Each structure stands twice: as C-alpha cells, then as structure tokens.
Amino acid sequence: MDQMYYVEKRNTHGDIPLQFSAHAQESFGATTMAYAHLHDYIEILFTISGEFQIVLNTKEYYFSAGDMVLINSNEIHNVNSLSDGPNKYIVIKFEPEILYTTTQSLFEMKYVMPFILNESTHQKIFKKEEIEKSVIPNIIYGILEEYTNKTYGYELAIRANIYNLFLYILRHWNAQNIDLNINQDINQDMVRRLQVVFDYVDNNYQNEITSLDMANLCNLSYSYFSRAFKKVMKKNFKEYLNYVRISKAEKFLTTSDLNITEVAMKVGFSSSSYFIQQFKQYKELSPKQFQNKYLKLNK
Numbered sequence: 001m002d003q004m005y006y007v008e009k010r011n012t013h014g015d016i017p018l019q020f021s022a023h024a025q026e027s028f029g030a031t032t033m034a035y036a037h038l039h040d041y042i043e044i045l046f047t048i049s050g051e052f053q054i055v056l057n058t059k060e061y062y063f064s065a066g067d068m069v070l071i072n073s074n075e076i077h078n079v080n081s082l083s084d085g086p087n088k089y090i091v092i093k094f095e096p097e098i099l100y101t102t103t104q105s106l107f108e109m110k111y112v113m114p115f116i117l118n119e120s121t122h123q124k125i126f127k128k129e130e131i132e133k134s135v136i137p138n139i140i141y142g143i144l145e146e147y148t149n150k151t152y153g154y155e156l157a158i159r160a161n162i163y164n165l166f167l168y169i170l171r172h173w174n175a176q177n178i179d180l181n182i183n184q185d186i187n188q189d190m191v192r193r194l195q196v197v198f199d200y201v202d203n204n205y206q207n208e209i210t211s212l213d214m215a216n217l218c219n220l221s222y223s224y225f226s227r228a229f230k231k232v233m234k235k236n237f238k239e240y241l242n243y244v245r246i247s248k249a250e251k252f253l254t255t256s257d258l259n260i261t262e263v264a265m266k267v268g269f270s271s272s273s274y275f276i277q278q279f280k281q282y283k284e285l286s287p288k289q290f291q292n293k294y295l296k297l298n299k
C-alpha cells in the first residue's frame with residue numbers, strides 16, 4: 001500500500017524562506033511526533049530523551065537518547081515516540097545548497113550527493129556509543145544555541161557548524177571504508193566536460209545559453225548531454241541555468257538600486273514576467289517581496 005504523506009513548506013522568517021532552522025521537539029508518552037511528510041531540507045534529529053521509531057521511505061528504524069538520525073532531502077519520513085515518559089529531540093533543517101554553490105566542482109559534488117538523493121542507502125542512524133565522544137553533540141547544541149539566541153554573525157556560525165558536522169560524517173564513513181557508490185557511473189571525462197559547463201554558466205549566465213550550446217561546448221550530442229546532465233544534477237540544464245540566474249538575482253536585489261525589470265535583464269531573463277514566475281518558483285515569494293523583506297530585516 002502506498003504511503004500517504006504531505007509536502008512540508010519551507011520555514012520562513014516573516015515571508016522570507018529560511019536556509020536553515022533549529023528547534024527542540026518534545027512530547028510526553030507514546031504519540032506521533034511527525035506525520036509522514038517530505039521537504040527539500042536535509043534534516044538532522046538528535047535525541048535528548050526517550051525512544052522513537054522513524055520510517056524513512058517505508059523502512060523502519062529505531063533510535064533513543066544520544067542517537068542521531070540523518071534524513072535526506074525529499075525523503076518521506078514520519079516519527080513516533082515509544083516511551084511512556086518524556087520524549088525530546090533537537091531538529092535541525094537546512095537547504096542542501098548550504099553544502100554547495102552554483103560553481104560547485106564535481107569533485108566536491110561527490111561529497112554532497114549522498115545527502116540529496118533520496119535513494120541513497122547510507123547510514124541513517126548514528127548510535128550514542130558511536131558519536132558521544134565525537135564533535136557531533138557539541139556541534140548540534142551549538143547550532144541550536146546560535147539559532148535560538150541569534151547573536152551577531154549567527155548565520156555564519158551555523159553554516160560553519162553544518163560544514164563541520166558533515167565533514168565528520170564523511171570522514172567517519174571514509175575511515176570505515178564505506179563506498180557510497182553515488183558517482184560510480186560518472187567517469188572522469190564526464191566530470192571534466194561538465195565542469196566546463198559550470199564554469200561557462202557562472203561567467204556567462206547573463207547571456208542566452210541553450211542546452212545545444214553546452215552540448216557543443218562539451219563535444220557531445222544534444223541528447224547524450226541532456227541525459228548525462230540530468231543524471232548528474234537531478235535537474236535539466238534549463239532548470240540549472242535558471243537556478244544560477246535566480247541566485248545571482250538575489251545579490252542584485254539586495255545590494256543595488258536596480259528595479260525588477262533591470263535585475264531580470266541583468267541576470268539573463270528575456271522578460272520580467274518570466275523572471276518573476278521563476279523567482280516565485282524557487283523562492284516562494286516575488287522578487288519585490290524578497291527585496292522589501294530583506295530591506296526591512298536589515299534596517
């Protein structure tokens with residue numbers, strides 16, 4: 001029987017979608033802590049007290065005090081508390097984009113892929129005995145404290161902690177000779193060819209660029225390039241190009257006096273209406289709303 005679930009909306013500060021969030025979630029007694037859902041965020045659960053069951057893409061896992069759970073982007077999951085007493089865990093969510101940039105090297109991308117593919121079969125539960133003497137507990141509590149207090153520079157502190165957390169996880173797996181098999185079909189020639197595409201887009205995003213242009217740049221047929229690009233990036237080239245343009249537009253909206261139409265033209269969109277449509281799709285609010293909210297928050 002298919003699992004029923006809902007798609008969770010992104011967390012916001014006012015109307016601006018957040019790149020990360022942190023909070024403690026608790027209940028008393030056996031109950032449903034989170035109904036089946038999915039979201040774009042990568043999610044970390046760190047247990048303070050109690051015992052729990054989590055279902056990740058229909059597979060059951062169990063965790064308790066001192067354990068950590070790693071939930072991939074767009075992985076369907078629900079959580080139930082099992083113990084009669086207090087049940088509490090810390091929840092940290094963040095956009096996968098925190099771990100990579102629009103100019104990401106594919107050599108670095110291999111470190112990120114395990115956490116953005118919901119078919120990844122890597123370790124989901126990190127037991128207390130495995131992590132209690134590591135840096136993980138301090139990192140988790142540090143993220144929660146920074147997010148709760150929001151002292152000056154907390155965004156940078158949280159990003160740094162997230163990087164350190166995933167660096168620990170990857171090195172931990174590497175020390176155990178765990179092969180994640182994420183990039184096994186991506187040969188070095190394809191890495192080199194696609195890196196040329198990333199570099200070209202980053203330097204020419206404001207110009208008209210087509211998939212055919214990029215196929216020719218890579219000396220590949222259009223159909224082969226399109227299949228290879230989507231296999232690696234999990235989005236087609238047009239979607240990737242728009243993602244880069246929207247990312248660049250954010251900077252112009254918050255650091256310049258350009259109006260919406262001027263920003264649209266500046267980053268390569270042929271019309272302001274299409275720019276607004278794409279911006280809403282990626283950011284869940286219009287460019288003007290994004291600009292106004294940013295200015296309001298930074299007065």
